[in-house]
Amino acid sequence: MGSLRFNSNFRFGVKPKTHSLTSLIHMLSFQLCLLLALGALMAIFMVVVGFVLMLCTSCTALLRWNEVRYRKKGLPPGTMGWPIIGETTEFLKQGPNFMKNQRARYGNFFKTHFLGCPAIISMDPEMNRYILMNEAKGLVPGYPQSMSDILGKCNIAAVHGTSHKHMRGALLALISPTMIRDQLLPKIDAFMRTHLSDWDNKIINIQDKTKEMALLSSLKQIATKESGLISQSFMPEFFKLVSGTLALPIDLPGTKYRQGLQARKNILRMLRKLLEDRRASEETQLDMLGCLMNKGENKYKLTDDEIIDQIITILYSGYETVSTTSMMAVKYLHDHPKVLEELRKEHLAIREKRRPEDPIEWNDLKSMRFTRAVIFETSRLATIVNGVLRKTTKEMELNGFVIPEGWRIYVYTREINYDPYIYPDPLAFNPWRWLDKSLENQNYLFIFGGGTRQCPGKELGIAEISTFLHYFVTRYRWEEVGGDKLMKFPRVEAPNGLHIRVSAAN
Numbered sequence: 001m002g003s004l005r006f007n008s009n010f011r012f013g014v015k016p017k018t019h020s021l022t023s024l025i026h027m028l029s030f031q032l033c034l035l036l037a038l039g040a041l042m043a044i045f046m047v048v049v050g051f052v053l054m055l056c057t058s059c060t061a062l063l064r065w066n067e068v069r070y071r072k073k074g075l076p077p078g079t080m081g082w083p084i085i086g087e088t089t090e091f092l093k094q095g096p097n098f099m100k101n102q103r104a105r106y107g108n109f110f111k112t113h114f115l116g117c118p119a120i121i122s123m124d125p126e127m128n129r130y131i132l133m134n135e136a137k138g139l140v141p142g143y144p145q146s147m148s149d150i151l152g153k154c155n156i157a158a159v160h161g162t163s164h165k166h167m168r169g170a171l172l173a174l175i176s177p178t179m180i181r182d183q184l185l186p187k188i189d190a191f192m193r194t195h196l197s198d199w200d201n202k203i204i205n206i207q208d209k210t211k212e213m214a215l216l217s218s219l220k221q222i223a224t225k226e227s228g229l230i231s232q233s234f235m236p237e238f239f240k241l242v243s244g245t246l247a248l249p250i251d252l253p254g255t256k257y258r259q260g261l262q263a264r265k266n267i268l269r270m271l272r273k274l275l276e277d278r279r280a281s282e283e284t285q286l287d288m289l290g291c292l293m294n295k296g297e298n299k300y301k302l303t304d305d306e307i308i309d310q311i312i313t314i315l316y317s318g319y320e321t322v323s324t325t326s327m328m329a330v331k332y333l334h335d336h337p338k339v340l341e342e343l344r345k346e347h348l349a350i351r352e353k354r355r356p357e358d359p360i361e362w363n364d365l366k367s368m369r370f371t372r373a374v375i376f377e378t379s380r381l382a383t384i385v386n387g388v389l390r391k392t393t394k395e396m397e398l399n400g401f402v403i404p405e406g407w408r409i410y411v412y413t414r415e416i417n418y419d420p421y422i423y424p425d426p427l428a429f430n431p432w433r434w435l436d437k438s439l440e441n442q443n444y445l446f447i448f449g450g451g452t453r454q455c456p457g458k459e460l461g462i463a464e465i466s467t468f469l470h471y472f473v474t475r476y477r478w479e480e481v482g483g484d485k486l487m488k489f490p491r492v493e494a495p496n497g498l499h500i501r502v503s504a505a506n
């Protein structure tokens with residue numbers, strides 16, 4: 001390098017300098033250092049390149065291995081993503097677009113790996129119906145482990161066959177149309193009147209209010225006399241229980257799952273105390289708990305553990321569905337004044353026939369045709385439920401493919417809600433379309449699920465939302481404060497709440 005430098009100087013006609021031995025040594029050592037530094041840089045560069053190459057190769061190998069691992073003969077097409085996490089990130093980030101992209105590549109029935117297990121996604125309406133109707137062939141609910149741990153082993157989604165029939169029968173007896181008419185509606189009415197009594201001239205977070213409403217209204221139907229006393233201690237525990245069921249089952253201090261398990265223990269303690277106190281008082285109460293405990297008259301004789309899990313089921317199943325549908329109805333009504341006008345007309349007509357203190361009755365509820373249409377249109381357009389999960393109990397053939405035992409099946413029903421053949425102009429909020437009753441009875445309506453697990457609380461949920469809307473639109477006007485974000489996937493929610501400014505209607 002030194003000689004090169006001399007030569008180059010010489011070539012450009014610079015007179016070569018004479019150097020002392022020390023300066024020559026200095027120069028040589030400087031050049032040596034430079035050489036070493038360059039060498040080190042090269043080495044680092046090579047290491048980085050090597051690492052990146054290794055990473056790429058291992059990633060490709062891992063992806064490939066995961067694909068090969070699941071390339072069993074007979075499985076539907078699709079991709080499996082990374083080992084363990086599969087395609088969960090893509091599913092959660094891209095949401096409905098992930099489904100649509102995969103469908104464009106692989107059709108209506110494809111394999112993936114998400115939420116910790118290999119799964120099939122079925123977007124074929126006919127197939128979805130078949131899966132929901134055929135639990136007996138080995139297609140049982142496939143909800144995550146955290147859910148059954150926290151909701152209990154007698155929870156309706158955790159039981160199958162005759163146990164399911166038993167628990168479902170016991171539940172249906174509590175929420176049948178006769179029970180709604182004679183016992184539940186008066187309680188719902190009384191609750192809504194109080195819940196909506198002091199909203200005038202306030203900014204309300206309608207998300208929080210509808211959540212409280214869904215929980216406390218159910219609690220009142222379950223334990224009418226005691227609900228006022230226990231609600232304040234019950235509510236925070238219940239909210240922790242719900243978060244726990246949606247979390248990864250990591251049982252470590254501070255995790256949502258651990259808090260959910262703890263909340264279950266606290267709720268069990270409160271409910272057991274309720275049972276003991278009722279037994280001690282020997283008084284029969286006319287509410288859901290009273291019916292469940294009345295072994296003499298109730299043909300479904302549940303054990304205490306079953307009664308407690310049944311109560312948790314009722315609270316849990318009606319909570320998010322009823323609250324989110326109510327919140328989204330308020331949102332859509334705000335954005336569609338003509339719909340609000342029509343709805344208000346229906347409710348004012350009912351109020352005109354009654355004194356202000358009169359409750360709504362069964363016949364009033366039955367006459368709320370437009371309200372029912374608003375509820376169905378809200379559930380459809382907002383897609384409160386994207387789909388339901390099933391699990392295979394044995395290897396089985398589905399749609400011409402062979403599905404191994406233990407695989408999840410995501411019966412994804414979201415897309416059918418936007419099918420232009422069933423719902424012309426599908427993105428429009430148009431409740432009038434539901435006034436044609438045949439729409440509610442068509443084969444591909446999965447808003448309330450289908451088959452043997454179709455929602456037993458459908459009419460109860462509709463009664464609650466209708467009563468809420470009745471008092472809300474007859475008492476108040478409202479406008480959005482603005483700026484609140486709404487998320488549609490994986491759950492419909494307003495991450496920072498949905499704030500409205502409320503004023504009295506007249």
Ligand code: HEM
Nearest residue numbers: 156314317318321322385388447448449453455456457461
């Ligand atoms: C707008 C309100 C509601 C909606 C949209 C809704 C939706 C659904 C859906 C889609 C399913 C099917 C789940 C599956 O197949 O795995 C279901 C099941 C269920 N729902 Fe609802 N639901 C609502 C209100 C309620 C209420 C108020 C209750 C209270 C009792 C309730 C209790 C249940 C129960 C216990 C099941 C499980 C049934 C079984 O496994 O046999 N739901 N619901």
